[in-house]
Amino acid sequence: MAAVDKWTGFGSALASFLFLWSVVQRHIPATLTLRLATWSNKLASYFNPYLEVTISEYGAERFRRSDFYLAVEAYLSDACARRARKLRAELGKDSKNLQVSVDDYDEVTDTFHGATIWWHASKKIARSNVISIYPGEDERRFYRVIFHSRHRDLVVDSYLPFVLEEGRAVIVRNRERRLFTNNPSSSWSSYRGGKKQWSHVPFEHPATFDTLAMDPDDKEAIIDDLEAFREAKDYYTKVGKPWKRGYLLYGPPGTGKSTMIAAMANFLDYDVYDLELTAVKNNTELRKLFIETTGKSIIVIEDIDCSVDLTGKRKDKKAEKKTDGEGDDKPKLPVDPDKDDSTKVTLSGLLNFIDGLWSACGGERIIIFTTNHKEKLDPALIRRGRMDKHIEMSYCSFEAFKVLAKNYLDITEHDLFGEVRRLLEETQISPADVAENLMPMSKKKKRDTNACLAALVEALNKAKEEAAAAKAKEEAEAKEKAEAEAKEAKEKAAKETKG
Template sequence: MFEKMAGVGSAMGSLLFLYTMLRQFLPPHLQAYFTAYMSKLLSWIDPYIYVSIPEYAGERMKRSEAYAAVEAYLSASCSQRARKLKAEIGKDSDRLLVSMGDHEEVTDDFQGTKLWWTSTSRPTQSTSPPWRPAASDEKRYYRLAFHKRQRELVMSSYLSHVLKEGREVTIKNRQRKLFTNIASNKYDILSRASAWSHVVFEHPSTFATLAMDPDKKKEIIDDLLAFRNRKEYYAKIGKAWKRGYLLYGPPGTGKSTMVAAMANLLDYDIYDLELTAVKDNTALRKLFIETTSKSIIVVEDVDCSLDLTGKRKDGKKTSGDKEDDGKEKKSDPEESSKVTLSGLLNFIDGLWSACGGERLIVFTTNHIEKLDPALIRRGRMDKHIEMSYCGFEAFKVLAKNYLDIDSHPLFDTIRQLLEEVNITPADVAENLTPKSLNDGEETCLGSLIQALKRAKEEGNGESSSSEETVIDASQN
């Protein structure tokens, strides 16, 4: 084998030397023909195929997604074997991405086949106008080499494998974001400018710290994880890969905290959609199209965002409805949002909802009875989650979070009071928060007990009222 390889190398070297010498004496119009014939001759001797993946394609104004995927794939699977490495902060990432250095070669094994990756760069002259900075001073690219016998394997399976694995590494390393939509009158619907602005998402909430009944919490976690792993199932049944969640309950029961816990569990971005800032249904579709996969689209307090609370029942026309002659009513462009119930329903599960995949749509409300039944039916809001008042199991989670205790003699008193008084987790957390450095667990638990007793007395004094007793933290 070594003798054959040595012979092939010697022949290739001789041909390259001959090509270089002869090319100097050929007229320019013959050099192209000579180069083409030499390439064909070399292809008979060299049994390897080469695939180049440049960093920038076309006018080099945008980094190639394929290059980024290969870079992420090699950093995870092959860079451990490279001698020269480089480290840089990847796009939308908060950690260093270690990849192959320039002019470094590593091998990769795929289904028993050996392949070679090389990282190459060379200086380049910028063709950009003087007022536009060059995309890069060097032209970088990865080159894949493999035996021509493996062409079918590489083209049909390996390149797809690299792209998929590279994208997963990129998503894992990315810096998650919290998006909010810009008011429609501040951007042109037909422009290329994004309708979303964002900040880094760093909310610490998790299901472990969420004050909720453990069985109910486990049910929600199982449902979320099942959704994330059912891409093929959704394709099989012919449904868009999305799921709707309706979180309802009194203020202070942790609806926003639940959304943050969902995002941290699934490693998703959050799009906080403010419906009152959306001009009309067209703008709403544009916003949806610009959302990415692996994201949660949230509409908080949907009952307060727009007048979507069952207007169809009383026959009144809402803004954006059509007159009897079929013409849409004219309105002042400075008026409030023209998003209609129909537009919101199409946003949730209409044809446009199938653009992209792996999305959660979450509505929160304090008054579920005010919402139109069409908006929250199964198939749109697939899972209804009641965020209720604080029970004893939820209290124990808060006690662990705020006081780092699992048990205490006062727990029995608190259990009894929680069965008699309705109190939100936010109010419990406020009472458990130490107000000074000298406040210990005894003081904080005593503060909570006093608040519960006070609320119980006030509730007994209003026994003729059918309203539920809710504690106001400001009373403490």
Template sequence: MDDYEQVTDNFRRAKFWWSSSRAVQKSTSITLFPAQEQPRYYTLTFHRRHRQLVMEYYMSHVVEEGKAIEVRKRQRKLYTNNPSNNWYGYKRTVWSHVLFEHPATFETLAMDPDMKQEIIEDLETFRESKDYYVKIGKAWKRGYLLYGPPGTGKSTMIVAMANFLDYDVYDLELTAVKNNTELKKLLIETTSKSIMVIEDIDCSLDLSGKRKKNAEKSEKDTDEEKLPPGVDKDDNTSKVTLSGLLNFIDGLWSACGGERIIVFTKNHVEKLDPALIRKGRMDKHIELSYCSFEAFKVLAKNYLNLDSHPLFETVQQLIEGSNITPADVAEKLMPKSSKVTAADKANTCLKNLIQALHKASEEVKSKEAAAAAAQLEEKGDVETVKIDKDDTGKDVD
């Protein structure tokens, strides 16, 4: 509201009047507030018979509506944690951010439609389950484990989740966290309605449950970095432990704030300690695998605006038997020239994709044949026979 503006509100058949004013400062020798910064206040006027309605219902209604408007109008942000080490003795905040404006959605996400719908329904259920989590006595949070080969859309899935829920994203870089205490501080500084992401967690730290000794690690450091005076070599090494990360996910401090999602991404499932990814911590495990024909159709619609094409049948026959990722398919479907017609673009891109699928299929068959031969040799079912030849070059019986 502008200064001295008046508005009328109606709530449960009762009328309320709001007015905006500024505090008038008494004339003194010292000016406490400039004219434009004098404290503002609001006056609510209503009939005395509505006093109970105001105290019990109307004021809480105003507060809840205000929060909802703030959420709708806010600009979502992408956060990343600042390095723990501060050589210059000054650090403003543990998180820095940029505006989050990535356009990916579930509609543009290339994956199996049934799995996509299952994830959407799971997210909707979580968003509307505040009372349920209170009832069962659990913190209002949920863990997702996204795993699969590189290029299968794990990061894009996170963006689609954030855009669907209208959440902020906190991208946590574990190698920049000094220790477990620092990790706890980062958690405390996050807000509700957010997604906490740890990407490639199998590459961030040794969290396999078989942590190496510091002495073994130090032997590998042949070229030591030159550090500023007063900075220890160990200060540059993250001391986050598996137990510290477990407490971060579902310990006592994980309950600070609500409506939070934690997402791990990784390429190799077997490299993590089972305690880290068990149900209850990572509640839903989602495998993002190689491109299927249904995923290809989504990409063809996104990149070429195609719903059907005579070459689709050939693509369908080849794509199921080739381990090609959605990222590789998308690269082949991206037009390389803007000076040709849409039909020519589609034909060229699809033919390039078909060539790539043929090559990928041959590579799969070659790997399968090599693996089968290695397996037979290991079992002893394959024998190497040397055939001697006489002086004339003929085989000797």
């Protein structure tokens, strides 16, 4: 009881001192008050060996929370939250996991290379009743780092950069991965709430390399290449190349090019930017779109041979004259550039997008082109250094079929496997067609393995017959054409002889 009375008396004395000090401050000039505060800080430094570093929630950009603050929040949530007494749980923006962080006015302890560091989470509420248009003005959160002065160099030079790097890694692990698509430039806005260059939805494609229908050796080679790229930041810096890699996926429709992209994204834990070239007006817009992409992402241009004319070849002169209206006396109305919806992205602009100076902005990006007709693409577009690895997505092999059988039917062996192997070697069919035949025949009916495999055998026989018929027709047409050419040549020779 005596102790309680003692602390009560101390509290009353402290309150009286603070009241008197506030009265005295009103009658002391501001310059003298500042000097007194400076002298008191110097005096305290002689007796207090601890230093403080403050990390504010909002930095110079008031509309945007500090990246360092967010990294600290993520780091403390992952490494130190278990030692806190007050916690705050929330589902952060673009986060797939619940984030449990240190609540306001609580303190946690961390150790680094033998040094003890104290983190204190706090906030300052403005006394004014004026509503600010800037976020964070009415309620300013911050973290205070407290440490002994002898650890100054260790904390500033090593510990804080370590917290930044680890916090960013935690943010990447916890973030909800996204699938982006580019918006038309007419809707771009720099104001908050307006449309940006990219819109996004959660990326939820379930494809993985385990479920990808592909030859195991080819699949393993791609996985090794992706792992080497992910861990090669220092190597790319050493050789003087931007940290990016290009992949060309080519092959007939239905061979799994889009599924391969999804498997890559899930394996690397990257976002996906699906770039629609026909919605890009010119090379400048293309460059702006690239700048707005983030690291740890895959930039995809699907069916690049069908998007825009990127042959790089000069137009025919007659076609140019016809386009320019030469020889036509009718007056031509001027075209409003803002209403001209046709894309003017050039081969040169796309090449600069892939490996020009602007491609070095940021890092850890993969660029993927897909096409059904590799031969239609300009050689400059797909040379090594731009599209570093060419991956052929071919027709279904027996090894790929076994992956599909495992995925769809949960089987690894069956009496019909031998027949399926023989037919796959004799005909060409896409993995998509094989998968369709392995699907259940009816939702109400349980999956019947025998019926599904029998349907596949029937489809393979039909494809074999159609391929044979097409080949016979092609040979007949070639023979007919050869006979016609021979007949024409004979008639021409007869006329020359007669003449």
